Amino acid sequence: MKFGNFLFPESREPQQDAAVIEETLREARLSDELGLDAVWLAEHHFDGICAYVDPVSFAAALAAATRRAHIGFAVIQASLHHPIRLAEQLSLLDHISKGRLIVGLGHGTAYNIYDYQGYGIDPEEARERFEEIETVLLRAWTEAGFEHRGKFWNLKVPLLRPRPFSEPHPQVIRGASGEASMVELARRGRPFLMNVQSIEVTRRRFELYSETMRAAGYDEAAVARNIQRCWIWRNVFVAETDAEAARVAIPAFQAMQEQRARLRERIYAEQGVRLKAESRDASPARLDPRHALICGSPATVAAAFAEIERVGVGGVIAQFRLGPMPHETAVESLRLFMRAVAPRFARSAES
Numbered sequence: 001m002k003f004g005n006f007l008f009p010e011s012r013e014p015q016q017d018a019a020v021i022e023e024t025l026r027e028a029r030l031s032d033e034l035g036l037d038a039v040w041l042a043e044h045h046f047d048g049i050c051a052y053v054d055p056v057s058f059a060a061a062l063a064a065a066t067r068r069a070h071i072g073f074a075v076i077q078a079s080l081h082h083p084i085r086l087a088e089q090l091s092l093l094d095h096i097s098k099g100r101l102i103v104g105l106g107h108g109t110a111y112n113i114y115d116y117q118g119y120g121i122d123p124e125e126a127r128e129r130f131e132e133i134e135t136v137l138l139r140a141w142t143e144a145g146f147e148h149r150g151k152f153w154n155l156k157v158p159l160l161r162p163r164p165f166s167e168p169h170p171q172v173i174r175g176a177s178g179e180a181s182m183v184e185l186a187r188r189g190r191p192f193l194m195n196v197q198s199i200e201v202t203r204r205r206f207e208l209y210s211e212t213m214r215a216a217g218y219d220e221a222a223v224a225r226n227i228q229r230c231w232i233w234r235n236v237f238v239a240e241t242d243a244e245a246a247r248v249a250i251p252a253f254q255a256m257q258e259q260r261a262r263l264r265e266r267i268y269a270e271q272g273v274r275l276k277a278e279s280r281d282a283s284p285a286r287l288d289p290r291h292a293l294i295c296g297s298p299a300t301v302a303a304a305f306a307e308i309e310r311v312g313v314g315g316v317i318a319q320f321r322l323g324p325m326p327h328e329t330a331v332e333s334l335r336l337f338m339r340a341v342a343p344r345f346a347r348s349a350e351s
Contacts, residue, residue, distance in 0.1 A: 001308070001345050002315035004038035004072060005031040005334065006233065009321055010259065011051035020051040023327040025061060027320075030331060032066035034338040038102065040317050042071040043080075046114040047263050056089050063097035070234040071097055074193055074233070074317055075106035075175040076106055079126040080119045083136035085152060087160055094165040101166070104193050105134060106175035111260070112276055114268045123275055128152070131337065134172070141169035173229065179205060186212035189222060191229035193317070198291040202232060203311045210312075228314040236318040237295040238336045248329060249322060256323025293322075298340035309345060 007028060011020040028039050041055035052058040054169040057125060059071050071093070076086070094101050107130035108123065109115045116123040132150045139146050140160045148155040164170060176182040186209045187194045194205065206227065213223045237249035268274050285291040294304045308316060320337070322329035 001313060002037040003342055004040050004231065004315060004317045005036050005316045006040045006074065006319040008042045008319050009051045010256065010323055011048045012259065017051055024052060025065065027067050027331065028062050030334065032069040034335065036069055036338065037315065038070035038072050039072045042074060043077045044109060044111055047112055049111065049260060049263065059093050060096060063093055070100045070102050072102035073104040075104040077108045077115065078105045078133045079108040079121055079129040080115060081133065083133040084140060084155065084157060087137050087140035089171060091162050091164045094170045095162055099166045102171040103170045103172045104175060105172065110275060112264060113271055113273050114267065136170065153309065182209055183212050187216045189213060189218055189226065190287050191226045194232045196233050196286040196292045198285045199307055201285065206311050206313065227312055230315050231315040232313050233317045235293045235322055236301065236320055236323065236337065238298060238301050238333045238341060240297060242296040245295040245297065249293060250289055252322040252325040253289050254292050259323060271342065298336065302318055302341045302344050305341065305345065
């Protein structure tokens, strides 16, 4: 089982942005030094729930500042990007990182309408744009020149430069927040990223994913290979004792969720529009610390991760800095996790 650090720092005021971005760079470098398998980046605009905003630009800084950790996107909101610009940027990042990219793609945000309005995109088009963008991305990376005629783009593309560092292209993985999208990916033999769910739902979905791949004709080796490339998200905090971990982590987790809820309600009051995806995203598991937050002493956290490992999950994307939690507090938790929890688990070399 692999471990990643989800760098998803909130910044509640514009005046805090510079400090939070600098702290996040330091956290990424430390994650690399401590031996985490990956650092993961999100994409959200205009509302401060993700201070660095643009994961593609931020990944360039991380690619230059780190040496061994993979750099993953959970996820790039593909519907907000031009497919050829994105293909070029990711190909360049693949070179700077020497093949350490994990290109996680999703169709768009479920947090607020700002992203779509600010980029002039109809949220009802997001899924179709996503499908077309991924098609163009893969063709740009693997073909010597092509023409594309689609619903959103008509393109005549020469040979893309630079060609990807990885052969035939960086690893591509999709976000799958719902069971139906996960099943479709299984039928197509593709790995997935899963948002926060209870351990029961996680277990059921991985069983269903494996069964669906087998039913689609994939052999056991292909199923096992894909499972190793799947990642799930959890919020994590480690302290010397269970009581200390609960004292720090639970209020920070609750404050993070309350801030996001306030933002959504403020945006709805301003706009009178609510994304359809918001109701799907606001799952009880994501909001419930019993399911979404693993916190406690090293022994307690290790026991929770052992249960995840028994499910057969390939990797855990662990968010250590929760909402308004100070950088130094999150770093102490991260260090303790890597010193006293991670060594208890066999680590896969493949990310």
